[in-house]
Amino acid sequence: MTNVCLFRLDDITPDMDWSKFYRVKAIFDKYKVRPLLGVVPDNGDAALVRGEYHEDFWEYMASLERSGWLIAQHGYRHVYETKDAGLLGLKKASEFAGLPYETQYDKLKKGREILQKNGLNATIFMAPGHTYDRNTLKALRRLEYTCVSDGYANLPYYTKGLLFVPSRSARPRLSPGLDTICIHCNDLGERDYGELENFLEANHQHVIPFSEILDQLWYPKKTWKVRMQERRNLLLYRIRRYAAGSERLQAYLQETWDADSRRRTRNRILGLPRLVHTRSRGRRRQK
Numbered sequence: 001m002t003n004v005c006l007f008r009l010d011d012i013t014p015d016m017d018w019s020k021f022y023r024v025k026a027i028f029d030k031y032k033v034r035p036l037l038g039v040v041p042d043n044g045d046a047a048l049v050r051g052e053y054h055e056d057f058w059e060y061m062a063s064l065e066r067s068g069w070l071i072a073q074h075g076y077r078h079v080y081e082t083k084d085a086g087l088l089g090l091k092k093a094s095e096f097a098g099l100p101y102e103t104q105y106d107k108l109k110k111g112r113e114i115l116q117k118n119g120l121n122a123t124i125f126m127a128p129g130h131t132y133d134r135n136t137l138k139a140l141r142r143l144e145y146t147c148v149s150d151g152y153a154n155l156p157y158y159t160k161g162l163l164f165v166p167s168r169s170a171r172p173r174l175s176p177g178l179d180t181i182c183i184h185c186n187d188l189g190e191r192d193y194g195e196l197e198n199f200l201e202a203n204h205q206h207v208i209p210f211s212e213i214l215d216q217l218w219y220p221k222k223t224w225k226v227r228m229q230e231r232r233n234l235l236l237y238r239i240r241r242y243a244a245g246s247e248r249l250q251a252y253l254q255e256t257w258d259a260d261s262r263r264r265t266r267n268r269i270l271g272l273p274r275l276v277h278t279r280s281r282g283r284r285r286q287k
């Protein structure tokens, strides 16, 4: 199967960094790509306030929706209330996971009402921090959401009455199968625009609109095979995150690197005792 990707823009609020948003939008417009917009219904997260409040925000969002952009509800207030990592376990902070069912239902409903009052019709949900639990899903179902932009399998799957569209990358890249790339416009630096444009230039034929996913009539259920794939991808993600944060491991990977894969494997096996030795020495020093 050809690898394909979708894009989503997180943390869309009336006081986001508009210059960054417009710059990203211009790049997507150039390649006729319309990402899924994750709108926070009633932002209470000071970290997302990056610019002047735009009074015409809701009108603008509705006009984008009319011109084919899809809107997702990105939480309710985007304020983390618990340290629960939820079902995916990617972040130990959540606006929903760990809270009682009724509280979660109430938050989701209030968020949805704000979007509806402002002319937006979001049946897709994306949780802040990728954190949600079984009660979140139960409440989403009761409120008749149809889709969650999340999951770590290689393809969309259907479970608990909801379609899960995987979202595994925070940078533009083609991953195996289907993936949604999350872009946080507020946090983009100068190099990121170039990276995005280069990616779209080379891969725009692999980018599909979110609506195409929703239009498909059938998706596989979350079988044990899909479950195993999701677990494996999550494990690989954790290893990569650990490796990126460990100087010792980075040094080991650099020292043992060789373009030839057989020599590289040999170097890495031979280098293991040194890696373990420096680790235990470091621990002894800490005591």
Ligand SMILES: [Zn+2]
Binding pocket: 010, 011, 074, 078, 128, 129
């Ligand atoms: Zn967010």
